[in-house]
Amino acid sequence: MQHELFEQQLASFNNLWNTAIVPFFEKFLASIAHFDPRRDTIMRGIERTWTxxxxxxxxxxxxxxxxxxNEKLTQTQVKFINGYLADMKKSLQQDQQILRQAINDRKHALNYPLPMPTLEEQIEAHQIFPDNPAYYKPSF
Known part of the structure; x- marks a missing residue:
């Protein structure tokens, strides 16, 4: 296969990668922060989106x-395509690990909210919270 045609076809695949796959994953990863992955329905939606x-x-x-x-490719072109496909598979595995970590981080943030600031931190922030926990519960 001619080198220019080979480069042109690879450029079209790279363009598809950069315009479809990368933005999809970025939006997918950003959406995790807005949902509660501890719920079964949300996790099923995440699994479907991952699929x-x-x-x-x-x-x-x-x-x-x-x-x-059906193209007659040189050895270097075959090696390049095989490397490209291997990089795609490696990228998918890395994306899966990143997604798992994002889900686990979100679950941890929802399960363990931030602790009550110490008195020194409250004084520095000029926001003093009452010591009595009864004030934290709404009562009508």
Missing amino acids: NYVQLHVSLERNILLQFK
């Missing part, structure tokens, strides 16, 4: 393989 994200990876990989299937 859609994996399908984006699989379809891009399939398109790359189909695009270069």
Whole structure:
């Protein structure tokens, strides 16, 4: 395959990666901060969204393989494509770890809210909270 045509096709795949897959994951990761992953319905939604994200990876990989299937490629081009596909799989694994960490961080933040500031911290902030815990409970 001609070098220019090969570079052009790879550039189109890189463009698809940068315009579809990367923004999808960034929005997906940012949305975790707005939901409560301790709830089953939310976790099912996160799992479905993750499945859609994996399908984006699989379809891009399939398109790359189909695009270069019948082409006569040089050894360097074959090595480059194999490396590109390996990088895609590695990126998917890293994204999965990042997502798990974000979910665990969100669960931890929801399960263990910030502790009551010490008296010194309250004085520095010019916000003194009452010592009696009965004041923290609303009573009508």
